[in-house]
Amino acid sequence: MSPPVAPPGWSRWLVPPAALAVHLSIGQAYAWSVFKPPLEEALGLTGTQSALPFQLGIVMLGLSAAFGGTLVERNGPRWAMTVALICFSSGFLLSALGAATEQYWLIVLGYGFVGGIGLGIGYISPVSTLIKWFPDRPGMATGIAIMGFGGGALIASPWSAQMLESFGSDSSGIALAFLVHGLSYAVFMLLGVLLVRVPGAAPEARGGVESSAAAAGARQLPAGPQVSANQAIRTPQFWCLWIVLCMNVTAGIGILEKAAPMITDFFANTSTPVSVSAAAGFVALLSAANMAGRIGWSSTSDLVGRKNIYRLYLGAGALMYGLIALAGDSSKPLFILCALVILSFYGGGFATIPAYLKDLFGTYQVGAIHGRLLTAWSTAGVLGPLIVNWIADRQEAAGKDGSSLYTLSLFIMIGLLAVGFVANELVRPVHPRHHVPVPASEEQPEDRPEKQPEKQSKAKEAADVQQQQ
Amino acid sequence: MSSSSSSGPPSRRGLIAFAWVWVGVPLAYGLYELVQKATQLFTG
Known part of the structure; x- marks a missing residue:
């Protein structure tokens, strides 16, 4: 399938909804927990077994x-969105078959393995294209899409719960719910497949509603250094950003994963303990902060520079953790406020990283580089909960309770954020020896770095990095 | 989708509106449910 080039008059504002159609769908993954209790009851599974499809999916x-x-x-x-649509929807259809026949391995294979491929390809599918359409606001553009991944769970969680309530929580009800999910998401994601276009090679191909802005973007699109994905992982910059993302996500996930028991434990010994429903409200509020941070902070990075915004995420994040640790159970509003800010930085860190990669490695293979960097997310997904849970268990065994259960974890998070802060400070422009030499005869219109004198390219690169610092 | 003139490229305003409504309605539903739940922090 050749990349679909935008015809004249195609608006770049059609690309974010295309990206959202995919990300809002695959974000369902974070709402898998809705299916866990019914599956455990209907198929006689343990909690660990019912988590398998989600874990394999991630x-x-x-x-x-x-x-x-x-x-x-x-x-x-x-092509990528089509693959994502087919895999993600087939995953649900296979799971429907698995639930109907009570063959749990089919659910693990369908949702986890096949659907998981859809998650990965879908997640990176619009990144490169959005950055090419919005070279003037790459943070905002990728922020919209990646906000969608957070939004997907907000939609799926109540929707799936209502469906199970209507169809029943036995195996045939679960099968029907999986079937409806598979078909609905296929239709919903189809909009993305049909709408997505790569910018035309010529600026005049981007006329129409957004002609002037898009044309301006088109001219800047391939400027700056261009580094291939294989070469990028050989640069210290890639690994610095890997550490930055890993530390930022670990710090956020540490709170997100244990939010409800954490706020309950924190204020258990006070005159105003937190009820179960209030703790659920706290978790919901954290999700809102996570989503708002994705679009808000990522858009702000277009104005203040990528390096500066990560200084904020990591530096102010550490300060927030410090405030929580020092204040203990003395102030509930302060605890909530700090947790919200940390979660907004967590979301912002996810959403800003593609634009940071674009600044350093160019648009040439930014989607592929982003995909490789996401291994930092997988690592953080294990690290964050492990640190918080393990330490809380050890503290509890040592006879501690209340906010002191988490004090050590909070200081470890501050240390991790400090490591990320240093890694961010070490980011420098990529050495020209890593840049892609593009023979004129082999250039492709959609990924062609603009031909310009080497001096001019280096000047642009230096200017980009100066702007970040 | 409508054409603005015979000489210029077609205007995509209708398509843009449709596309944003397509993704905006489910997102609004998710946000509404989220706000309902988040208020429990202050009322629960």
């Missing part, structure tokens, strides 16, 4: 994003 997300990124760059966003 592993496959990381693997397919890391290894499929180059294919996505080569075949274009429509």
Whole structure:
């Protein structure tokens, strides 16, 4: 499938909804927990077993994003969105068959393995295209899409719960719910497949409603350094950003994963303990902060520079953790406020990283590079909960309770954020020896770095980095 | 989708509106449910 080039008059504002159609769908993954209790009851599973489809799905997300990124760059966003649609929907259809026949391995294979490939390819599918359409606001553009991944769970969680209530929580009800999910998401994601376009090679191809802005973007699109995905992982910059993302996500996930028991434990010994429903409200509020941070902070990075915004995420994040640790159970509003800010930085860190990669490695294979960087997410997904849970268990065994259960974890998070802060400070422009030499005869219109004198390219690169610092 | 003039490229305003409504309605539903739940922090 050749990448679909935008005809004259195609508006770049059609690309974010295309990206959202995919991300709002695959974000359903974070609402898997809705299916866990009914599956455990209907198929006689343990909690660990019922988590398998989700865990395998996240592993496959990381693997397919890391290894499929180059294919996505080569075949274009429509191919990638089609693969994501087929895999994600087939995953649900296979799961429906598995639930109907009470063959749990089919659910693990369908939702986890096949659906997981859809998650990874879908996650990176619009990134490169959005950055090419919005070279003037790459943070905002990728922020919209990645906000969608957070939004997907907000939609799926109540929707799936209502469906199970209507169809029943036995195996046939679950099967029907999976079937409806598979078909609905296929239709919903189809909009993305049909709408997505890569910018035309010529500025005049971007006329129409957004002609002037898009044309301005088109002229800047391929400027700056261009580094291939294979070369990028050989640069210290990639690994610095890997550490930055890993530390930022670990710090956020540490709170997100244990939010409800954490706020309950924190204020258990006070005159105003937190009820179960209030703790659920706190978790919901954290999700809102996570989503708002994705679009808000990522858009802000277009104004203040990527390096500066990560200084904020990591530096102010550490300060927030410090405030929680020092204040203990003395102030509930302060605890909530700090947790919300940390979660907004967590979301912002996810959403800003593609634009940071674009600044350093160019648009040439930014989607593939982003896919490889997502292994930091997988690592953080294990690290964050492990640190908080393990330490809380140890503290409890040592006879501690209340906010002191988490004090050590909070200081470890501050240390991790400090490591990320240093890694961010070490980011420098990529050495020209890593840049892609583009023979004129082999250039492709959609990924062609603009031909310009080497001096001019280096000046642009230096200016980009100066702007960040 | 409508054409603005015979000489210029077609205007995509209708398509843009449709596309944003397509993704905006489910997102609004999710946000509404989220706000309902979040208020429990202050009322629960």
